[in-house]
Amino acid sequence: MSTDLDPPRSASSSLYIGLMSGTSLDGVDGVLASLPADADGQPMATLATAYVPFPDDLRAALMALQANGENELQREAMAANQLAVYYAQCIAELLEKSAIPAAYIRAVGVHGQTIRHRPELGYTRQTNNPSLLAELCGIDVIADFRSRDVAAGGQGAPLVPAFHQAVFGSEEQARVAVNIGGISNISILPAGKLEATSGFDTGPGNVLMDAWIARHQGQTYDADGAWGASGKPDAALLAALRSDAYFALPPPKSTGRDLFHIEWLDAQLASHKELTPADVQATLTAFTATTIADAILKHAAQTGAVYVCGGGAYNAYLLKLLGEALSAGAERAIPVLSTEVLGIAPNHVEALAFAWLAQRFCLRLPGNLPAVTGARGLRVLGGLYPAQ
Numbered sequence: 001m002s003t004d005l006d007p008p009r010s011a012s013s014s015l016y017i018g019l020m021s022g023t024s025l026d027g028v029d030g031v032l033a034s035l036p037a038d039a040d041g042q043p044m045a046t047l048a049t050a051y052v053p054f055p056d057d058l059r060a061a062l063m064a065l066q067a068n069g070e071n072e073l074q075r076e077a078m079a080a081n082q083l084a085v086y087y088a089q090c091i092a093e094l095l096e097k098s099a100i101p102a103a104y105i106r107a108v109g110v111h112g113q114t115i116r117h118r119p120e121l122g123y124t125r126q127t128n129n130p131s132l133l134a135e136l137c138g139i140d141v142i143a144d145f146r147s148r149d150v151a152a153g154g155q156g157a158p159l160v161p162a163f164h165q166a167v168f169g170s171e172e173q174a175r176v177a178v179n180i181g182g183i184s185n186i187s188i189l190p191a192g193k194l195e196a197t198s199g200f201d202t203g204p205g206n207v208l209m210d211a212w213i214a215r216h217q218g219q220t221y222d223a224d225g226a227w228g229a230s231g232k233p234d235a236a237l238l239a240a241l242r243s244d245a246y247f248a249l250p251p252p253k254s255t256g257r258d259l260f261h262i263e264w265l266d267a268q269l270a271s272h273k274e275l276t277p278a279d280v281q282a283t284l285t286a287f288t289a290t291t292i293a294d295a296i297l298k299h300a301a302q303t304g305a306v307y308v309c310g311g312g313a314y315n316a317y318l319l320k321l322l323g324e325a326l327s328a329g330a331e332r333a334i335p336v337l338s339t340e341v342l343g344i345a346p347n348h349v350e351a352l353a354f355a356w357l358a359q360r361f362c363l364r365l366p367g368n369l370p371a372v373t374g375a376r377g378l379r380v381l382g383g384l385y386p387a388q
């Protein structure tokens with residue numbers, strides 16, 4: 001253990017844990033990081049990372065909660081309790097790997113599991129039991145990061161642009177950060193005027209590709225995009241997918257499984273029955289790539305580089321199609337790079353963002369960007385569930 005830690009339970013501790021379980025429903029990503037308070041989140045150091053996959057029953061329970069169903073209040077509460085156990089396991093792994101006792105951690109920022117996202121109706125729901133988590137881990141828990149932004153008239157999402165601004169923004173180069181999780185979102189980071197950061201959800205990331213390969217190959221995701229790459233994108237289906245009204249909406253906008261689910265895909269496929277499953281997977285990969293590229297070309301054509309994070313950064317075929325779609329529409333080449341080259345591995349960015357958001361809460365600093373979410377103003381995000 002490092003000898004220069006603040007005393008246990010110190011309000012000045014710079015050690016935070018961030019936990020993210022996202023729309024892919026695969027598991028929970030965690031980071032334990034040192035976030036010095038005096039530099040607005042920079043520089044920061046990741047001291048440990050962990051990933052705890054969800055068991056099939058929890059995954060299925062969370063999937064079932066994405067739509068209306070019988071006895072859903074109880075099912076939601078039980079899933080939240082089960083989630084807390086996996087979150088606690090992830091925290092225990094982080095503490096063990098870093099050899100830092102729980103008492104030295106200032107707070108845990110935990111996103112919870114989005115099961116409904118309807119900001120237009122005034123709500124977004126991240127299933128969680130932060131009280132149980134505080135009980136299990138003995139650390140202050142900060143949770144429910146989105147609802148205050150929605151209460152202030154915002155989308156409650158995406159929240160990571162403020163963090164992307166802090167860690168990936170540059171004085172010299174205009175950049176775009178793209179998160180390709182279940183859903184994809186972009187952060188537009190203009191050079192030298194980071195206060196002008198914007199961003200929005202571009203549409204599906206991996207969510208439809210995951211659902212399609214699960215149905216046809218029994219896999220949870222298309223490793224490296226190899227199955228998709230074995231097929232050929234179909235122009236007519238791709239055009240039909242891209243014609244959904246979501247893509248023409250101006251920002252602020254956000255989306256989720258509420259809109260982009262397997263039934264939505266099935267409805268689109270009804271008039272393309274001749275395609276092989278591999279061709280559909282290729283088309284879904286092209287769909288994710290082209291809708292991200294369209295968003296960048298429309299809102300950030302002058303960007304110097306695109307940095308990709310989220311699990312989609314490990315899909316080589318998707319990145320190839322994204323690079324092609326960008327170069328087809330841009331006046332000059334836009335390099336597509338992993339956030340790894342900026343010092344943060346793609347699969348750790350979101351968890352680190354929730355450690356950062358927990359710090360923002362502890363310092364009572366705003367976590368949202370009204371220009372992104374459409375909220376009436378800056379707001380401190382989250383609620384506190386004390387360790388004791």
Ligand SMILES: Nc1ncnc2c1ncn2[C@@H]1O[C@H](COP(=O)(O)OP(=O)(O)OP(=O)(O)O)[C@@H](O)[C@H]1O
Pocket residue numbers: 020021022023024025026179180181182183184205206210220221222223224225309310311312314315316347350
């Ligand atoms: N090696 C890989 N090859 C292809 N795809 C991958 C690979 N590793 C991860 N993925 C994809 O990334 C997904 C998980 O990404 P991530 O953890 O960023 O999503 P999430 O955080 O659940 O979603 P969101 O950002 O929408 O909340 C997997 O479901 C899979 O589709």
Ligand SMILES: CC(=O)N[C@H]1[C@@H]2OC[C@@H](O2)[C@@H](O)[C@@H]1O[C@H](C)C(=O)O
Pocket residue numbers: 022023114117124156157158159160161179181182183184185201254255256350
């Ligand atoms: C409601 C919700 O959970 N939204 C997620 C989802 O996953 C990606 C995209 O859609 C983004 O809007 C958001 O997550 C990240 C962490 C965000 O808020 O920036």
